[in-house]
Structures are given as structure tokens and as C-alpha cells.
Amino acid sequence: MFEEEDDYKTCLGCNTTLSEPYIRCGVCMTPTTLLCLHCFAQGFENDSHYSNHDYEIIKTDFALFEDHWTAAEESDLLKAVSDCGLGNWADIAAQISSKSPEECERHYTHCYINHPATPLPAFPEPEFQPKPLPIVFKLSDDPPRPLESSALCIEMAGYMAARSEFTSEHDNFVELDLRNITLEENEEDILEEQLKLAALQVYQSCLMERHRRKRIVRSYGLINYKKLSVHERRFEKTLRRYMDPLRAVMRLVPPSDFDKYLEGFNYKEELKREVEHLQEFRENGLTQLRHMKVYNHLKLRRELERSKRHMLSDILDHIQDETACQSWLQKQAALSNGVKYFPVTHPSVPRKSAPPLDIVGLPGFEKLNEEEKELCSSVRLVPEAYNEFKSILVAECKKVGSLKLAQARALIKIDVNKTRRLYDFLLSQGVIRKDSI
Structure with a gap:
């Protein structure tokens, strides 16, 4: 049976707090006779109640609408809604204690509003009246209230x-x-x-x-x-780079004066930009304002054409390269025929050799002979570094008896081409020798 009486009930026989399941007499209705299972099994009787009266077994651990909601929880939910008001699901869930606010809202909306089942428990009009949803107050962002350390x-x-x-x-x-x-009235020590x-x-x-x-x-x-x-975004184009330095001195003048100063500064920058545009027009031979619109249009078109990729500059740089000229002509023919994507091989740019290094006066220059000076200048090697590399290679050759190019490259951590030139020069001079095997 589904009990709707007070939460705390006592047994008429032993006066203890009742816990489900318990017995309710079907005859003694005023007052209602409630007995625990122990007193009922002993056949408790008094002046108005006898053991042969009809009885009901009261328990609320069964489901009414959904399997995971018992009748006791349904009763607690309806009572909590009546007490707290519809919409205060956090307080309602706190009274039920076995369900979350989301579960209470979903179950009440589904079973009692969207899909009400018949019959539903009747509520006296004064005890339960639907209340509007609570008003959620949000802290204003003006002025902001940021969290600490944010x-x-x-x-x-x-x-x-x-x-x-x-x-x-x-x-x-x-x-x-x-x-x-x-502070005392009569202070002795002045x-x-x-x-x-x-x-x-x-x-x-x-x-x-x-x-x-x-x-x-x-x-x-x-x-x-x-x-x-x-x-301050209004001044983004003109005063953006000045805003941070100006903000440090704004306290020296009143706020209204500082705003007027910013407006004046912004107007000055706009005039400055306009004067620069006029100077550009005058440099290009424009003397009338109606010509400026045409000039700006042509300027944008020139910049757009300049941004487009083409091979004319490469062809001019490599006019002697027949392959590059042929490639450019094929591309132009394809573009004239309406082909947008045409695989073109770009001409390779010849690598320019570095000029000889002027080693006169550098450390170690006086220790070199004419051939060594010519080598250091062409290889762009400092004389002092050359003498150091030479001593390393000669010492390794005497130690091992011979020296290979791979060994020289392992000893000297410089450009491999410079190492090869240095290795061949020392071989030709007879300073080191190569293994004949």
C-alpha cells in the first residue's frame, strides 16, 4: 500500500518508531491503529482494537511509474516540490537525498507534466500550488568580478x-x-x-x-x-603603437582632457596620412583631385599583376639558356589556349662563386709561401686556421704512416670541398702521402 501520512509513526503496542513494512488496522480508523510486526504477531489488543480486525500491510519499496523510483521517493518528490517550489531542483534533491537535481527534474517533467499517469495522488489546493521557475541572478560583468589569480x-x-x-x-x-x-594626554617623553x-x-x-x-x-x-x-579600437589604425606609452602618463591630466588629447592626436595622424597620400599623388604628376581615383584604381591593378607569378624575370636572367626560353614560350602558348595548369620546369639558377678572400695582414699570413697564400685566398681560408689544419694532418700522417681523404674529413670539421682542396694541395706538396693500397 502507498502511505501518505506523516513521516514519523509509532507502534500502538510498544511505542517504538515504525519502519516498513508495518501493519495498519482496517477497522480502527479514528484514530488509526498502527502496529509493528512483532506486536501484530503477538496479537496485540486494547479497548478499541482486537486481533481479528481486518488489516493492511504498509510498505513503499515498490515502483509506481519507473523501476528506479520507489513509491517512497515519489512521495518525497511531491512533498519537496510543494515545499521548495517547482524549479528549485537543487533544494528538492537535497530533501530526497537519493537522487540528483537532474534526475528529479527529468522524472517530474516526464511523469507528472509530459506523460501524467492516472490516477495521480490528489493534492489539497492550499497545500500544493505550482510556482514559477526561480529567477537566476547573474553577476554583472560591468564592473567585472574576476576570480583571484585569473x-x-x-x-x-x-x-x-x-x-x-x-x-x-x-x-x-x-x-x-x-x-x-x-597616545596619552600627559606624555612625558616629548x-x-x-x-x-x-x-x-x-x-x-x-x-x-x-x-x-x-x-x-x-x-x-x-x-x-x-x-x-x-x-580604443577606434584608434587602431592611427594610435595603436602609441596607446601603451600614453596610458602611463594619463594620470597627469584629468580624464576629459586626456580623451580630448587622444581625439586630437588621432585627428593629427589622419591628417598626416592624408598629406602623405597627397605627396604621393604630386610625385606621380597628379594635380587635380578627380585624377586620384583613377590613380588608385591603376595602382591596385599594378600591384595585383605584380603579385601574379610569372617566368619573365627568370627568362631575362637566363636568356642564353635555350631550355628556359622554350619552357617560357610553351607556358605562354598553353595560357593563350585556356590551359590554367601547365607543368613548367623552372630554369636552375647558376651558383655564383664567392670572390677570393683578402688575407693580407691576417694572423699567420707571414708564415705562408706564395702557393699557400693563393690556396687560402681561393678557398677563403684564414691563414691561422690553415696552419692549424696543416699541422693536424701532418701529425696524423706521421703517426699512421699515411692519410686518406675520409680521415682528413673526420679530423677537420669544415666544408668538405675545402677539405678536399686542402688535402690535394698537401699531397701535391709532398707534406703528406696517400696509402698506395
């Missing part, structure tokens, strides 16, 4: 707009210097009294500085940094 909080220097305070005030621990100061008054003056100046900083934050609109950024 990126926005760091940008605002820890300023809490709702409290008009900083998380760390200017000279944050100045109050510690005053905690033990006491010097100590003057020190105390000086400490109070320092504290007063600190308070004034704190007030000044907060006033700057409020007066110049630094509280809502995002809103200030949106306002």
Missing part, C-alpha cells in the same frame, strides 16, 4: 571593483607599525610623542596614496579593461 585579475592589478579595493593595497603592511602605538605623531602622518599619507590610486582606476575607466579596449 588573467583578468592580473590585468586589473588585483582591483576588486565591487569593493573598490585592491587585493594587495599600497604599502599593505603599514598598519603593523601602528598596532602598538598609544621625543617619543613626536615619533608617534610622525608615524601617524606616514600612515595618513599612505591612506591618501591608496585613495588616489583607486580614484585613478575609477576616473579613467580602467575597471572594465575589455570595455576600454573596445573603445
Whole structure:
């Protein structure tokens, strides 16, 4: 049976709190006779109740609408909705304690609103009245209230707009210097009294500085940094590179004067850009304003044509290369026939050899003979480095008896072509010898 009476019931026989299942007499209705299973099994009787009366077994552990919702939970849900109001699912779930707010909302909406089953428990009109959904209040973003240690909080220097305070005030621990100061009417030590008054003056100046900083934050609109950024986007093309340096000196003038200064600065930059355009027009021979529109149109078209990729410059650089000229002509013929994509082999750019190195006066130059000087200049090798590499290769050749090119490259970590030139030169000079095997 589904019980709708009070939550706490006691047994008429032993006066203990009843727990399901328990027995309710079907005859004794006023007052209702409730018995625990033990008293019912003993055949409890009193002046109005007898053991041969009809009875009902009360329990609420069965499902009514859904398998995972028992009758007791259904009763608790309806009672919680009546107490807390429809929509306060967090408070409703707290009263049920076995279901989450999402489960309570889904079950109530599905079983009692969208798909109501018949019959449903009847609610007296004064006890249950549907209430509108609760109004969810959201904190305003103007002024913003960022979380501590968040990126926005760091940008605002820890300023809490709702409290008009900083998380760390200017000279944050100045109050510690005053905690033990006491002023008496008849101070004997005049010097100590003057020190105390000086400490109070320092504290007063600190308070004034704190007030000044907060006033700057409020007066110049630094509280809502995002809103200030949106306002400054008007000057993005002209004053963007000046905004950060100007922000450091804005406190020197009143806020209205600073805004007027920005507007004037922006107007000056726009005039400057317009003068530069006029100078460009004059340099290109334009003397009338009606010609400027045509000039701008032609300028855009020239830049667009210049951005297009073509091989004319490569052909001019390699006019003697017959293959490059043929490739360019084939591409032009394909483009004239309407072929948009034509595989073209780009001519290879010849590698320019580096000019000889001027080694006169460099360290180790006087130790070289004429052939060695010519080698260092053509290979672009510093004389001192040449002498060092030569001594390394000669010492290795004497140690092993011969020297291969691979061994020389392993000993000298420079360009392989320079190593080959140096190795061949030392072989030709007879300084080192190559293994005949």
C-alpha cells in the first residue's frame, strides 16, 4: 500500500518508531491503529482494537511509474516540490537525498507534466500550488568580478571593483607599525610623542596614496579593461603603437582632457596620412583631385599583376639558356589556349662563386709561401686556421704512416670541398702521402 501520512509513526503496542513494512488496522480508523510486526504477531489488543480486525500491510519499496523510483521517493518528490517550489531542483534533491537535481527534474517533467499517469495522488489546493521557475541572478560583468589569480585579475592589478579595493593595497603592511602605538594626554617623553605623531602622518599619507590610486582606476575607466579596449579600437589604425606609452602618463591630466588629447592626436595622424597620400599623388604628376581615383584604381591593378607569378624575370636572367626560353614560350602558348595548369620546369639558377678572400695582414699570413697564400685566398681560408689544419694532418700522417681523404674529413670539421682542396694541395706538396693500397 502507498502511505501518505506523516513521516514519523509509532507502534500502538510498544511505542517504538515504525519502519516498513508495518501493519495498519482496517477497522480502527479514528484514530488509526498502527502496529509493528512483532506486536501484530503477538496479537496485540486494547479497548478499541482486537486481533481479528481486518488489516493492511504498509510498505513503499515498490515502483509506481519507473523501476528506479520507489513509491517512497515519489512521495518525497511531491512533498519537496510543494515545499521548495517547482524549479528549485537543487533544494528538492537535497530533501530526497537519493537522487540528483537532474534526475528529479527529468522524472517530474516526464511523469507528472509530459506523460501524467492516472490516477495521480490528489493534492489539497492550499497545500500544493505550482510556482514559477526561480529567477537566476547573474553577476554583472560591468564592473567585472574576476576570480583571484585569473588573467583578468592580473590585468586589473588585483582591483576588486565591487569593493573598490585592491587585493594587495599600497604599502599593505603599514598598519603593523601602528598596532602598538598609544597616545596619552600627559606624555612625558616629548621625543617619543613626536615619533608617534610622525608615524601617524606616514600612515595618513599612505591612506591618501591608496585613495588616489583607486580614484585613478575609477576616473579613467580602467575597471572594465575589455570595455576600454573596445573603445580604443577606434584608434587602431592611427594610435595603436602609441596607446601603451600614453596610458602611463594619463594620470597627469584629468580624464576629459586626456580623451580630448587622444581625439586630437588621432585627428593629427589622419591628417598626416592624408598629406602623405597627397605627396604621393604630386610625385606621380597628379594635380587635380578627380585624377586620384583613377590613380588608385591603376595602382591596385599594378600591384595585383605584380603579385601574379610569372617566368619573365627568370627568362631575362637566363636568356642564353635555350631550355628556359622554350619552357617560357610553351607556358605562354598553353595560357593563350585556356590551359590554367601547365607543368613548367623552372630554369636552375647558376651558383655564383664567392670572390677570393683578402688575407693580407691576417694572423699567420707571414708564415705562408706564395702557393699557400693563393690556396687560402681561393678557398677563403684564414691563414691561422690553415696552419692549424696543416699541422693536424701532418701529425696524423706521421703517426699512421699515411692519410686518406675520409680521415682528413673526420679530423677537420669544415666544408668538405675545402677539405678536399686542402688535402690535394698537401699531397701535391709532398707534406703528406696517400696509402698506395
